Amino acid sequence: MIIKLSDGLDLRYEDFKDEGWRVGILARSGAGKSNLAALFAESALDDGWQVVIIEPISEWHTLKVVYPQVVVCGGEYADLPMAMGVEDLLIDLLEKSSASIVVNVSDIEEEWEQKRFVGAFLWKLYRRWQRVRRPILAVLEEADIWAPQMWSKEDSPALSRVSMLAKHGRKLGINLILISQRPADLHKSPLSQCNILFFGSFKSAQDLSPQQGVMWISKKLGIPITEKEITSLKAGEFIGWIKNRVVRFKARWRKTPHGGETPSVSLAPPPEELKAPLDEVRSKISELVEKRKRELREIDRLRRENEQLKKIIEEYERKIEILKTVKEIPLEIKAKLDTIKVPIQTSPTIRLTSPLMAEVPDPVRLCPHPGAYDVYSYLSKNKGWKKISEISSKTGLSVNRVRRVVKYLARKGVLNVRWGSRGGKKYPAYVRLKS
Ligand SMILES: Nc1ncnc2c1ncn2[C@@H]1O[C@H](COP(=O)(O)OP(=O)(O)O)[C@@H](O)[C@H]1O
Ligand SMILES: [Mg+2]
Known part of the structure; x- marks a missing residue:
């Protein structure tokens, strides 16, 4: 696989075969991160790899314009509905078909639940790929949400899985791209595993900060770049740290339309060979959703029953107190x-x-x-x-x-x-x- 980043700058997978792609793309919002990541995703799809993308807002569905094997789960362009618990079904689909998947978590209401979902999804991907071991590219948009520098208990599953994939994914064929517009908030453990780092434009003092931001990262990794070089970058321009070499380039445009910029694209339905597996997953998801609804109703009933029982117990406790006092x-x-x-x-x-x-x-x-x-x-x-x-x-x-x-x-x-x-x-x- 050869990735043409710009005229005169190609990346060859062969040069990274032993380590796999472990790419970090850091730049402020609108600086061209998704476009740069799409160059990797498109090359991977061209080479017959599978791709899985985790996105919090609808953006990557436009891959379908050129690659009909891309299936979207959740969000506005969903081929499959999103629900808690679909992780296994999506991993099944990846294993048993040629589908690539855009996992859009926006239908999951609460952020802590999104984190739980992503943690579970990555864990199951990792477990399953211990057996499958096919080359796959995983792209994590907003990686600082899934792998935050300041983490609490609710962050720990997703964070540890991102770190694990960054460390050990390669052995299983899992290649990783971490995208973040907040380098200070992204955990440094998965970031330090990256063998390719791209720095795009940053302006804010916090993002640039030598204590925790981009300048901290570059100093820590011994990358000879200056703050001025970073702030002077325009949209689409990046400084790459590739095999101990600094390269400055303007990324070329992706083949597929840009999701953030293209409000309406005509998306063809998934190809014939994916129809049966997709129908199967769809019906399993609706079974799952029904089951979940039943469980929630049951939980609700038990909760109400519990409340009533609590009241009765309180009443009895009061009576016992009265009787005790009388007796004592x-x-x-x-x-x-x-x-x-x-x-x-x-x-x-x-x-x-x-x-x-x-x-x-x-x-x-x-x-x-x-x-x-x-x-x-x-x-x-x-x-x-x-x-x-x-x-x-x-x-x-x-x-x-x-x-x-x-x-x-x-x-x-x-x-x-x-x-x-x-x-x-x-x-x-x-x-x-x-x-
Ligand atoms: N390589 C590029 N050349 C020219 N303009 C670009 C390039 N990459 C991005 N842009 C511009 O920046 C905008 C945001 O790009 P995007 O990849 O969505 O950025 P990000 O993911 O960092 O928010 C694009 O809509 C486009 O206008
Ligand atoms: Mg983006």
């Missing part, structure tokens, strides 16, 4: 407690200022309906007639629950009730403690 207070103290005046507080938190158990009448303790203690406690601290809805909102009990408790305690002579009636049915409207 010795008889003589119980007797004395009757003579102690408990100051009534107006704090909205009921349980902190609850009436002492010795004061709680038996019907409250024995009430078969949950919440009796809270209703009694509230009324004992808030004298006078109280509306049911007020008790409900202050105690957190439902109106119906309060009504049941009130009816019971009224029957047992603990409360006075003013009844209302609606449609011939009586309901407790106001209530107060019987003095």
Whole structure:
């Protein structure tokens, strides 16, 4: 494979056979990174290699204009729908057909899920290619998202897989291109594995920074370039570090239309020989999506059930506490407690200022309906007639629950009730403690 980067500058795969392509392309947005990477991808496809591209926004689908074997999963130009869990199916497709795949992760809502997906995809590619070992070119757009310099737990799977592919991919036939517009944010482990680095134009101090940006990288790797050379580059111009040689060049235009610039291209359907494998993957993906939906519904149901059970447990715990208190207070103290005046507080938190158990009448303790203690406690601290809805909102009990408790305690002579009636049915409207 020969890659024509520009007139007079060719890269021959033969010269890199032992190490494979491990390419880093660093330049600010709009400096020509994707176009340069497309020169590699097109040459690879011309030579019958498979290509897999991971992109966060739709851009690489235009490869299909010249290479109909390119299949897009996800995004606006999807041949296959994207869903969590399709990684295996896509790797199957790569293994069992001649398809190349553009993996567009934009349909995955959350960035942490995109990272999880990419981590899983790269891991499965790596595992499968231990057996398959065919030459393949993997292009990672926005590599700093998948392999960030500052990483947390959620980044670690994707980061370690990018590093692993950069280190060991070659043995399996996996060649790698890392593209980033934020060199300071890209992890230096996979970057230091690159045997070819392209620096395009940068302007910002952060990107150029000698502490962590481009100038840091060039110094660390002993690449003799200056900040001025980097800032003076125009779109499409790059400084390449290739086998310890610095070359400055203007990249030629790719064959296929540029995805970012070509709003509408006519994309032919995938070729006949891919029809059957694609149909198979498509139906497996829809099975997967259905299964996932069922699982989510089930999770939702279990979550609601769990909430209800938690409430019931809390209620029982409260009852147990009450029973324990009653049991633990010795008889003589119980007797004395009757003579102690408990100051009534107006704090909205009921349980902190609850009436002492010795004061709680038996019907409250024995009430078969949950919440009796809270209703009694509230009324004992808030004298006078109280509306049911007020008790409900202050105690957190439902109106119906309060009504049941009130009816019971009224029957047992603990409360006075003013009844209302609606449609011939009586309901407790106001209530107060019987003095
Ligand atoms: N080799 C080139 N020659 C001339 N212009 C280029 C070249 N490469 C890129 N450009 C210009 O820069 C724009 C952005 O290119 P692109 O490859 O999308 O950059 P990036 O991926 O860095 O954002 C292109 O639309 C084009 O106008
Ligand atoms: Mg780009």
